[in-house]
Amino acid sequence: MKATYHKYILNFKQPSGTSRGVLKTKETWFIILSSEGKKGIGECGILRGLSIDDRPDYEQQLKYTCDNIKKGLDWLLMANIEFPSIQMGLEMAFLSLESEDEFNLFPSKFTKGKDAIPINGLIWMGTEAFMKQQIQDKIEAGFKCIKLKIGAIDFNTELELLKGIRKHFSESDIELRVDANGAFSPEDALEKLKRLSDFKLHSIEQPIKQNQLEAMANLCKKTPLPIALDEELIGVFTTHEKEKVLEIIKPQYIILKPSFIGGFQGSNSWITLAEKQNIGWWITSALESNVGLSAIAQYTYLKKSTMPQGLGTGSLFTNNFQSPLEVKNGTLHYNNSNWKFNL
Numbered sequence: 001m002k003a004t005y006h007k008y009i010l011n012f013k014q015p016s017g018t019s020r021g022v023l024k025t026k027e028t029w030f031i032i033l034s035s036e037g038k039k040g041i042g043e044c045g046i047l048r049g050l051s052i053d054d055r056p057d058y059e060q061q062l063k064y065t066c067d068n069i070k071k072g073l074d075w076l077l078m079a080n081i082e083f084p085s086i087q088m089g090l091e092m093a094f095l096s097l098e099s100e101d102e103f104n105l106f107p108s109k110f111t112k113g114k115d116a117i118p119i120n121g122l123i124w125m126g127t128e129a130f131m132k133q134q135i136q137d138k139i140e141a142g143f144k145c146i147k148l149k150i151g152a153i154d155f156n157t158e159l160e161l162l163k164g165i166r167k168h169f170s171e172s173d174i175e176l177r178v179d180a181n182g183a184f185s186p187e188d189a190l191e192k193l194k195r196l197s198d199f200k201l202h203s204i205e206q207p208i209k210q211n212q213l214e215a216m217a218n219l220c221k222k223t224p225l226p227i228a229l230d231e232e233l234i235g236v237f238t239t240h241e242k243e244k245v246l247e248i249i250k251p252q253y254i255i256l257k258p259s260f261i262g263g264f265q266g267s268n269s270w271i272t273l274a275e276k277q278n279i280g281w282w283i284t285s286a287l288e289s290n291v292g293l294s295a296i297a298q299y300t301y302l303k304k305s306t307m308p309q310g311l312g313t314g315s316l317f318t319n320n321f322q323s324p325l326e327v328k329n330g331t332l333h334y335n336n337s338n339w340k341f342n343l
Contacts, residue, residue, distance in 0.1 A: 001033060001034070002034050003031055003034075003067075003069035003093075004066060005029055005065075005066050007028075008028050008029070008030060008289065008343060010289055010317040011318045012317060012318075013316060013317065016124045016316065021049075026317070027048060028043060028288060028292070029044040029085075029089065030291070031065070031066065031089045033093045033097045035097060039096070039102055040094060040096035040102060041093060041103070042089035042091065043092060043295070044085045044086050045085050045292045046058065046085045046259070047260075050260075051234070051259070052260070053082060053084060053086065061080065065080060073091070077262075081262075085260070087262045087263045088258050088292070089263075092292070095295075104298070105298055106298035108298065108301050108302060110301035112336075113333065113334055115301070116331035116332060117301055117309055117311060118144070118307070118309065119310065119327070119332050120147040120308045120310055120312065121138030121139075121141065121145065121312060121330065125149045125152040131153075132164070135164075141330065142329035142330045144173075144175060145174070145177065147176075147179060147310065148176070148177070149181065150183065151181055159199075162178075162196070163199065165199075170200075171200040176200070177202045177228075178203075179204070179205035180208075181206060181231070182206050182208055182210060182231060183207075184207045186215040189208050190219060190222055190223070192207070194224050196225060203252065204226075205229075206228070206232065207227060209231070210232040214248070216251075217250060221250070227253070228255050229245075229253070229254045230254075232245060233254060233256070233257075233261050236261075239273070242269065242273050246274060250279075251279060253281060255282060255283075255284055256283045257283075257285070257286040258283070258286075258296055258299070259292065271303070282305060282310065283299075283303070284310025285310060285311050291321060293313060293325065294325055297311050297332055297334070312332065314327075321339065321340060321341050321342075322340035323339055
């Protein structure tokens with residue numbers, strides 16, 4: 001077996017705003033395996049500035065991984081414990097090598113085009129007019145769940161946007177989620193949560209920055225609306241550490257980004273621990289290309305969650321790979337058209 005790695009830069013169709021700044025490009029890496037005439041493809045979906053493995057030695061670690069590919073998946077996953085996006089790429093690549101179709105890693109009704117996954121429509125930060133237009137577009141496209149990134153523009157303006165949606169759509173019409181990406185301070189977070197709760201939100205993701213366990217625990221105890229941990233899961237590697245985070249904070253939900261938390265095995269670990277404590281969960285992509293997004297969607301479908309998942313990011317890029325993924329009426333479909341994967 002041989003392994004090579006390749007860098008690929010995804011270009012956003014339009015700059016996408018978060019509370020950490022505006023994204024114009026997204027770097028990703030691929031591990032390509034070859035053995036006995038077969039090929040395996042895995043995507044290492046690092047997100048600079050957020051992934052725990054955003055380190056100067058990232059490419060060096062990829063080279064080390066490819067040089068030692070013959071040691072097998074289990075050994076390689078342990079060797080990359082601090083590089084969750086590489087773990088994800090390895091799991092994908094080995095599954096891809098073993099499958100009849102290198103992109104169909106988890107065969108199911110979904111990959112046969114006979115079922116779909118409900119997803120949320122993502123509203124990026126920007127001017128009020130830009131956000132309003134996105135909201136209108138998502139509702140017209142049939143989405144029943146909308147997720148707004150908040151925390152970058154004036155909070156009162158964001159409240160007005162939510163008020164505008166609720167004026168026309170009740171909570172039974174449209175489920176609203178917001179994602180603060182840690183934008184609130186521990187001092188003002190509870191007051192902001194109270195004001196947000198007026199709009200019958202499903203949940204808020206990561207209201208304050210991660211690694212403030214006691215402050216987040218206090219918020220989850222007093223919050224008038226459910227809190228979902230997102231960034232809080234990044235960099236938590238062992239089962240003991242994961243249990244500790246969940247036991248101290250006691251969140252209402254956790255959000256799983258496989259590329260950030262050790263791939264499918266890492267996600268399985270978090271799900272098992274969360275369910276033991278009656279904590280809800282859903283899965284989202286982390287701006288991977290369609291290759292990684294497809295793998296995550298296939299894995300997600302097998303988990304049989306009925307909640308809308310965060311898997312609608314495939315159309316964000318000008319140079320994404322052609323894939324069978326298609327969004328229709330707020331659901332993600334795998335329509336069995338041909339893949340075009342050229343690095």
